[in-house]
Amino acid sequence: MGYGSTGKLLRVDLTRGAISVETFDESFYRLYPGGKALAAYLLLREIKPGIDPLGPDNVLALINGMITGAPISTATRFTAAARSPLTGAYGESEAGGFWGPELKLAGWEGIIITGRAAQPVYLAIKNDQVEIRDARHLWGQEPEPVQTALRAALGDRLTRVLQIGIGGENTVRYAALINDLRHFNGRSGMGAVMGSKNLKAIAVRGTGKYSDFAHDPQAVAEIGRRIAKRVKEHPQSWDLQEKGTPGLVSGLNAGGILPTRNFHEGAFAGVDKIKWEVYEKELLSARRSCYACAVRCKREVKVDDRYQVSDAYGGPEYETIGGFGPNCGIDDLQAIAKANELCGRYTLDSISTSAVVAFAMECFEHGLITSEQTGGAAWRFGNAAAMLQIVDWIAHRQGIGDLLAEGTRRAAAAIGGDAPYFAMHVKGQELPMHEPRGKVGVGLGYAINEGGADHLTAFHDPMYANPNSITFKAAAELGVTDPLPPRELSPRKAEAYARLENWSSFGKVIGFCYFGPAPRSLIQVEEVVEAVRAASGWDFDKDELLRIGERATNLARVFNAREGLSRKDDTLPDRLFGPLENGALTGVSLSREEFETAMTALYRAKGWDPATARPTPERLEALGIGWAADLMN
Amino acid sequence: MRLHLGGHLNWYDPQKRARLEIPLAAPVPLSALLEQLHVPSAEVAILTINGRLTQLETALVSDTDRVEVYPAIGGGSR
Numbered sequence: 001m002g003y004g005s006t007g008k009l010l011r012v013d014l015t016r017g018a019i020s021v022e023t024f025d026e027s028f029y030r031l032y033p034g035g036k037a038l039a040a041y042l043l044l045r046e047i048k049p050g051i052d053p054l055g056p057d058n059v060l061a062l063i064n065g066m067i068t069g070a071p072i073s074t075a076t077r078f079t080a081a082a083r084s085p086l087t088g089a090y091g092e093s094e095a096g097g098f099w100g101p102e103l104k105l106a107g108w109e110g111i112i113i114t115g116r117a118a119q120p121v122y123l124a125i126k127n128d129q130v131e132i133r134d135a136r137h138l139w140g141q142e143p144e145p146v147q148t149a150l151r152a153a154l155g156d157r158l159t160r161v162l163q164i165g166i167g168g169e170n171t172v173r174y175a176a177l178i179n180d181l182r183h184f185n186g187r188s189g190m191g192a193v194m195g196s197k198n199l200k201a202i203a204v205r206g207t208g209k210y211s212d213f214a215h216d217p218q219a220v221a222e223i224g225r226r227i228a229k230r231v232k233e234h235p236q237s238w239d240l241q242e243k244g245t246p247g248l249v250s251g252l253n254a255g256g257i258l259p260t261r262n263f264h265e266g267a268f269a270g271v272d273k274i275k276w277e278v279y280e281k282e283l284l285s286a287r288r289s290c291y292a293c294a295v296r297c298k299r300e301v302k303v304d305d306r307y308q309v310s311d312a313y314g315g316p317e318y319e320t321i322g323g324f325g326p327n328c329g330i331d332d333l334q335a336i337a338k339a340n341e342l343c344g345r346y347t348l349d350s351i352s353t354s355a356v357v358a359f360a361m362e363c364f365e366h367g368l369i370t371s372e373q374t375g376g377a378a379w380r381f382g383n384a385a386a387m388l389q390i391v392d393w394i395a396h397r398q399g400i401g402d403l404l405a406e407g408t409r410r411a412a413a414a415i416g417g418d419a420p421y422f423a424m425h426v427k428g429q430e431l432p433m434h435e436p437r438g439k440v441g442v443g444l445g446y447a448i449n450e451g452g453a454d455h456l457t458a459f460h461d462p463m464y465a466n467p468n469s470i471t472f473k474a475a476a477e478l479g480v481t482d483p484l485p486p487r488e489l490s491p492r493k494a495e496a497y498a499r500l501e502n503w504s505s506f507g508k509v510i511g512f513c514y515f516g517p518a519p520r521s522l523i524q525v526e527e528v529v530e531a532v533r534a535a536s537g538w539d540f541d542k543d544e545l546l547r548i549g550e551r552a553t554n555l556a557r558v559f560n561a562r563e564g565l566s567r568k569d570d571t572l573p574d575r576l577f578g579p580l581e582n583g584a585l586t587g588v589s590l591s592r593e594e595f596e597t598a599m600t601a602l603y604r605a606k607g608w609d610p611a612t613a614r615p616t617p618e619r620l621e622a623l624g625i626g627w628a629a630d631l632m633n
Numbered sequence: 634m635r636l637h638l639g640g641h642l643n644w645y646d647p648q649k650r651a652r653l654e655i656p657l658a659a660p661v662p663l664s665a666l667l668e669q670l671h672v673p674s675a676e677v678a679i680l681t682i683n684g685r686l687t688q689l690e691t692a693l694v695s696d697t698d699r700v701e702v703y704p705a706i707g708g709g710s711r
Contacts, residue, residue: 235644235676236706247639248706248707251640254703255678465705466678471706584679
């Protein structure tokens with residue numbers, strides 16, 4: 001009888017070409033049950049402060065959640081973590097798909113990758129057989145042929161391939177990892193870290209069963225069956241299956257919170273050309289899923305019209321539509337799908353890439369980037385050809401694309417003038433397509449998240465605004481006592497945010513997708529508790545699950561403190577303290593005073609010192625990680 | 634009256650219709666209309682009539698109106 005884990009980590013030293021096995025016991029795993037928690041623990045243990053994120057001293061940790069690989073919808077995710085080359089801070093990104101579960105079924109809870117190979121290599125894993133192999137013939141190739149080649153090399157078409165394209169090879173600071181050609185560890189530049197190590201891909205085949213590791217496999221399977229049957233019976237999971245995230249565009253526009261023209265505006269005149277109905281008619285070729293997931297929120301697209309878009313790389317999600325669409329002033333959904341395809345082929349984070357495109361367009365419109373630098377093209381908002389050119393130049397580091405590949409913070413510093421004002425980032429990571437002036441708790445999440453701006457840190461404010469809504473009732477289960485207006489930026493908003501952040505962080509530890517558990521979707525809080533108990537055999541209640549999430553966040557925060565980050569880094573771009581133009585929230589801005597007051601309340605709610613933004617030794621001790629306090633001295 | 638049930642709101646309609654055309658002889662409260670379609674008012678976060686934001690509690694709709702309603706997720710709230 002297991003406790004939900006294989007108990008084994010694979011260690012790969014690329015400098016020496018050495019492979020070894022590291023084991024841990026159940027008591028250790030109870031504290032760090034995978035994903036973000038185990039990754040943050042390993043980074044603190046393995047990485048010395050101040051190392052070059054793109055040098056051999058960085059460590060890339062690929063870690064499954066405890067529940068990852070269970071036959072339960074949305075239990076699919078693994079964490080990729082390292083010191084981020086984009087932010088210099090704790091870097092992390094989760095991906096679904098099939099690679100994480102496959103790694104677990106091969107017997108591995110995760111992989112710790114250190115050093116740097118002298119020449120391109122890939123890792124071949126078939127259960128406990130692991131080899132570092134020559135990848136010189138694959139370097140420079142796109143993910144689709146690489147996946148085909150590696151499946152042939154391992155002699156098994158069910159091999160799952162995690163890899164980088166040229167964005168990662170060229171160490172674009174926001175390069176992503178891609179698995180199965182359509183699932184991404186998008187944020188924080190983990191693809192650049194893998195590229196800097198000369199590691200092209202990790203091909204995995206596992207023939208084990210989750211039941212080999214679970215405490216009560218029958219109970220886990222029964223929970224999985226019960227949840228799968230209910231997907232169509234819950235409005236939110238049904239909606240994810242029907243439309244996926246592209247369904248969000250119209251409503252955000254109506255609410256005045258659809259980021260438009262680099263967060264200048266909150267509504268987009270061309271919204272009817274990029275809404276779900278157009279997506280369904282012009283792009284959609286199939287609905288896809290992750291491992292064992294009945295929600296099936298992934299879209300596949302194929303276009304042979306104004307643009308040719310391959311169906312190999314998956315369809316654009318809301319973030320990508322918002323980013324390359326309204327935020328770049330572009331209303332051609334086929335062009336947006338093409339940009340999404342390029343991000344797949346080059347393995348670029350579509351959030352940061354689209355934000356960099358919007359930044360470059362605004363710089364061009366203000367004369368900070370000239371037509372001499374663009375090859376004569378007018379990089380204006382709304383120019384779809386320019387958008388595709390910029391993405392191409394970034395991936396190849398061509399011309400000024402070389403600077404844009406560094407991210408908005410570095411590019412703005414080099415360009416000078418007003419460019420820093422146009423750089424919409426937190427800690428160096430570009431903003432996702434959610435407007436903090438309309439959802440202030442999302443803004444708190446952008447500001448405080450260790451990896452910079454991220455939309456999956458918070459549960460978005462409208463979810464806990466109406467006391468009779470489905471989402472509020474779920475949030476109340478997690479300890480949110482009062483309904484709060486989405487634009488109320490107050491200490492009580494900060495306290496509610498903190499409570500819910502622990503829940504989103506717990507999901508990143510345990511391996512649940514954001515689109516599984518309530519309040520965002522159908523799996524009720526008590527069912528999550530039940531699933532964790534069945535998988536692990538641990539007598540955890542929901543408060544313990546929230547503590548798991550909190551512990552992980554605190555470890556990441558200690559990592560940042562050690563790198564010298566402080567309260568001044570927990571902020572938002574200046575533009576958000578000015579008024580929104582256009583749309584339902586025209587004229588609305590964030591108040592700096594209210595923001596700082598709420599942040600102080602947020603540090604207090606977390607048990608952190610508001611002056612330093614660091615966890616107090618008492619809080620770390622209460623979370624069972626008192627040892628981490630010494631690392632900040 | 635043309636009605637768009639955005640986000641997950643058309644799940645509540647037994648026929649799962651996202652776009653409906655409803656003839657109206659006289660103005661009626663939108664909340665009553667949504668009730669007939671089984672859409673809970675607590676799930677409606679954003680409502681526009683002819684492109685203008687409106688409150689559900691007081692909204693009256695007429696035959697020529699274009700009405701859009703969205704939930705909290707993907708709709709936000711004023």
